[in-house]
Amino acid sequence: MKLLKNRNPAVPGFKAVGLSCGIKANNIKDLALIVSDVPATVAGVFSKNRIVSPTVTWSRRALSSSGGSCRAIIVNSGNANAVVGAKGMEDCDAITKKIAEELSIPQKEVLIAATGVIGVPLPSHKILKAAPQLVLKLGRTVKNWIDASEAIMTTDLISKTDKVSYNFKGHRIAIGGICKGSGMIHPNMATMLGFLWTNAVIDSKTLKMALIEATDRSFNRITVDGDNSTNDCVIALANGEAKNLTIKANTSGYREFVKALTTISKNLASKIILDGEGATKFVTVRVQGGKTRKQAYLIANSVATSSLVKTALFGEDPNWGRIYCAVGNAGAPFDPDKVDILLNKNLLLKNGNPANLPSQKLVKAMRQHEINITIDLHGGKEWEEVLTCDLSYDYVKINAEYTT
Amino acid sequence: MKLLKNRNPAVPGFKAVGLSCGIKANNIKDLALIVSDVPATVAGVFSKNRIVSPTVTWSRRALSSSGGSCRAIIVNSGNANAVVGAKGMEDCDAITKKIAEELSIPQKEVLIAATGVIGVPLPSHKILKAAPQLVLKLGRTVKNWIDASEAIMTTDLISKTDKVSYNFKGHRIAIGGICKGSGMIHPNMATMLGFLWTNAVIDSKTLKMALIEATDRSFNRITVDGDNSTNDCVIALANGEAKNLTIKANTSGYREFVKALTTISKNLASKIILDGEGATKFVTVRVQGGKTRKQAYLIANSVATSSLVKTALFGEDPNWGRIYCAVGNAGAPFDPDKVDILLNKNLLLKNGNPANLPSQKLVKAMRQHEINITIDLHGGKEWEEVLTCDLSYDYVKINAEYTT
Numbered sequence: 001m002k003l004l005k006n007r008n009p010a011v012p013g014f015k016a017v018g019l020s021c022g023i024k025a026n027n028i029k030d031l032a033l034i035v036s037d038v039p040a041t042v043a044g045v046f047s048k049n050r051i052v053s054p055t056v057t058w059s060r061r062a063l064s065s066s067g068g069s070c071r072a073i074i075v076n077s078g079n080a081n082a083v084v085g086a087k088g089m090e091d092c093d094a095i096t097k098k099i100a101e102e103l104s105i106p107q108k109e110v111l112i113a114a115t116g117v118i119g120v121p122l123p124s125h126k127i128l129k130a131a132p133q134l135v136l137k138l139g140r141t142v143k144n145w146i147d148a149s150e151a152i153m154t155t156d157l158i159s160k161t162d163k164v165s166y167n168f169k170g171h172r173i174a175i176g177g178i179c180k181g182s183g184m185i186h187p188n189m190a191t192m193l194g195f196l197w198t199n200a201v202i203d204s205k206t207l208k209m210a211l212i213e214a215t216d217r218s219f220n221r222i223t224v225d226g227d228n229s230t231n232d233c234v235i236a237l238a239n240g241e242a243k244n245l246t247i248k249a250n251t252s253g254y255r256e257f258v259k260a261l262t263t264i265s266k267n268l269a270s271k272i273i274l275d276g277e278g279a280t281k282f283v284t285v286r287v288q289g290g291k292t293r294k295q296a297y298l299i300a301n302s303v304a305t306s307s308l309v310k311t312a313l314f315g316e317d318p319n320w321g322r323i324y325c326a327v328g329n330a331g332a333p334f335d336p337d338k339v340d341i342l343l344n345k346n347l348l349l350k351n352g353n354p355a356n357l358p359s360q361k362l363v364k365a366m367r368q369h370e371i372n373i374t375i376d377l378h379g380g381k382e383w384e385e386v387l388t389c390d391l392s393y394d395y396v397k398i399n400a401e402y403t404t
Numbered sequence: 405m406k407l408l409k410n411r412n413p414a415v416p417g418f419k420a421v422g423l424s425c426g427i428k429a430n431n432i433k434d435l436a437l438i439v440s441d442v443p444a445t446v447a448g449v450f451s452k453n454r455i456v457s458p459t460v461t462w463s464r465r466a467l468s469s470s471g472g473s474c475r476a477i478i479v480n481s482g483n484a485n486a487v488v489g490a491k492g493m494e495d496c497d498a499i500t501k502k503i504a505e506e507l508s509i510p511q512k513e514v515l516i517a518a519t520g521v522i523g524v525p526l527p528s529h530k531i532l533k534a535a536p537q538l539v540l541k542l543g544r545t546v547k548n549w550i551d552a553s554e555a556i557m558t559t560d561l562i563s564k565t566d567k568v569s570y571n572f573k574g575h576r577i578a579i580g581g582i583c584k585g586s587g588m589i590h591p592n593m594a595t596m597l598g599f600l601w602t603n604a605v606i607d608s609k610t611l612k613m614a615l616i617e618a619t620d621r622s623f624n625r626i627t628v629d630g631d632n633s634t635n636d637c638v639i640a641l642a643n644g645e646a647k648n649l650t651i652k653a654n655t656s657g658y659r660e661f662v663k664a665l666t667t668i669s670k671n672l673a674s675k676i677i678l679d680g681e682g683a684t685k686f687v688t689v690r691v692q693g694g695k696t697r698k699q700a701y702l703i704a705n706s707v708a709t710s711s712l713v714k715t716a717l718f719g720e721d722p723n724w725g726r727i728y729c730a731v732g733n734a735g736a737p738f739d740p741d742k743v744d745i746l747l748n749k750n751l752l753l754k755n756g757n758p759a760n761l762p763s764q765k766l767v768k769a770m771r772q773h774e775i776n777i778t779i780d781l782h783g784g785k786e787w788e789e790v791l792t793c794d795l796s797y798d799y800v801k802i803n804a805e806y807t808t
Contacts, residue, residue: 051732051740051756083728085757118725119758230729307711311800321522324487325634328455336455352455353489354523396715396797 009176013241018151021130023078029151040237042070043208047232054088068204082118091124115191149178171244181272194234199241218265278394291380302330310391318362320348338378413580417645422555425534427482433555444641446474447612451636458492472608486522495528519595553582575648585676598638603645622669682798695784706734714795722766724752742782
């Protein structure tokens with residue numbers, strides 16, 4: 001599947017490093033640093049969970065206090081630094097301070113993220129001790145970027161990197177990114193972290209707008225079990241090295257940038273779904289013909305999070321009734337007499353009534369690895385897509401057996 | 405577990421029957437009829453799914469047009485009579501007409517319900533053919549009631565009946581009931597049907613109020629995978645045979661009646677959870693100290709429907725972080741610094757911080773069959789309880805393999 005290809009995410013003006021500082025056992029990488037050569041404009045989106053890690057609180061505050069400027073992002077895996085009392089925020093302070101010192105930059109220009117077990121105090125002394133070596137090893141090679149992408153993994157089986165680029169009025173704009181997310185495996189928190197960097201010239205306010213648009217078509221449209229972790233975040237940096245004319249909101253240049261940012265975000269998000277241990281299907285639930293995006297999203301999300309639909313997909317059971325039931329269960333109004341449902345282009349339901357497709361044909365469609373469920377409401381022009389996977393024995397096994 | 409006891413649900417003035425009419429193979433019972441000797445006041449609550457079976461639409465209309473009066477409920481299993489086009493409503497008409505004829509009562513006093521596969525036309529001729537025999541076999545013995553409770557089963561392993569009674573100013577008020585629901589097994593629709601009957605004197609409007617109160621503390625507070633089926637309904641009949649003074653709203657007599665109705669409803673609802681194939685735990689999620697019931701419900705429901713929590717319970721993994729994460733993920737405001745979480749009386753989290761309970765003690769608590777998770781928000785006096793079960797291998801197995 002072409003989405004699985006990991007491209008070298010290097011972009012001019014950015015350096016990275018990933019190494020083991022001892023949070024995880026057996027010398028497994030657990031600490032990553034991403035640095036921009038010059039102050040970059042920055043934007044971030046964070047978990048909507050009411051309980052968040054101090055790293056999220058810290059980075060949110062730094063984004064406000066730095067005037068949208070950032071030089072570095074420090075990330076550890078193996079420990080979420082969440083629900084640990086006052087020590088959590090103290091550790092954020094100590095770590096960002098140390099990294100700022102080593103890089104000779106203001107502390108407020110260092111953002112922080114973490115992923116791993118919650119409720120266990122972070123062994124921050126290990127990060128502080130590793131800081132000089134971390135900065136020393138910063139580099140621009142593909143190995144640097146792979147190391148960084150590996151150092152943010154928890155239960156991911158493969159690391160996730162990608163890059164897109166395009167010409168904008170004679171300037172080559174590149175966007176690189178890495179992410180981690182555990183697909184069907186969520187031993188602790190299902191945390192999703194995404195980091196993006198670009199050489200584009202764009203102010204932080206416009207970058208934030210673009211990031212929200214992109215994540216609302218990508219990272220915010222993948223679902224495994226509907227949980228929002230305490231540590232989720234996506235952060236984007238733009239260092240202006242491309243020297244293009246500033247990308248302004250509501251211009252064709254902005255639309256091009258959003259399109260590229262959405263493409264890389266969707267590729268990275270798809271890798272999270274594809275990496276799911278236990279996942280045997282890559283499922284796209286598309287709701288089109290919606291009156292509003294919210295209506296389309298509610299319905300797509302209801303289908304994509306239904307355990308009944310997900311187990312039927314795992315069992316390759318052409319049970320369209322479960323899909324239709326989830327549509328009705330979404331809490332969004334629609335006209336039942338106008339609904340069409342297709343599975344990999346096979347019409348299952350036409351105007352709310354069974355299309356009576358030969359079951360043999362449907363069984364064959366269900367055997368595909370990629371399943372596209374399309375629900376057409378015939379009530380407008382809005383659409384939403386939610387990516388998900390099936391619910392398999394292994395999901396239960398991995399989640400039930402993790403700490404026992 | 406005492407909740408499992410099936411009591412004889414017979415109440416003076418009501419008759420029942422259950423038999424096989426051939427919708428299911430192998431002479432398995434699939435048709436039930438419940439009849440009141442005299443016109444009973446009636447109230448019903450129905451699925452909130454936007455796609456409903458014509459049986460739901462029919463019964464809703466009958467409840468309005470009959471002036472709150474009902475004599476009979478005809479129920480079939482094995483076929484949900486849902487998503488089958490115009491024939492669905494035609495079948496409801498034909499069946500209720502035939503039952504009315506056989507009983508010599510007005511058609512509008514016959515309600516109808518169904519459960520089973522959807523999208524398959526109902527073989528209504530089998531019901532019509534069986535109608536005379538059905539009416540002939542009506543009776544008041546315990547066998548009649550057991551037959552009726554068995555005839556509404558789909559994938560239930562055991563039938564579910566119960567009765568409560570109490571004295572009200574010298575009159576013995578009894579409430580009997582049966583229900584079906586497939587717990588962890590939802591081969592088709594997770595349909596929940598509940599039927600209750602009482603000899604109390606109570607008008608239909610007050611009965612409706614009481615039924616809503618009772619279901620909001622019972623049938624509406626059980627969750628397996630969060631889906632609302634196309635066919636869900638709970639219907640209550642009151643025939644006045646107890647000759648008590650009419651139960652009026654906002655009186656102590658009303659509160660007593662609601663208490664009894666809630667007790668039987670919660671017993672029946674608990675049986676649905678306990679009957680779950682694949683379920684190894686009976687879980688009560690209680691949120692207390694809530695500012696509003698809605699807030700308490702949203703949080704309890706978020707925990708009770710979290711796949712992460714449910715797989716941890718199956719694995720007997722004392723992962724309180726998953727519980728706390730689901731609390732934060734509920735979309736309801738609360739003060740994180742005030743939250744306590746207890747599991748079978750063991751304090752896991754105190755004022756939003758880990759209580760650092762010895763893990764050995766916690767592991768022991770997790771091994772219990774009954775798990776009580778209590779979340780105290782310390783923000784008010786409202787509470788909600790949601791009953792659920794764990795998410796096991798067998799849930800996936802049964803749901804994935806049903807039609808293949």
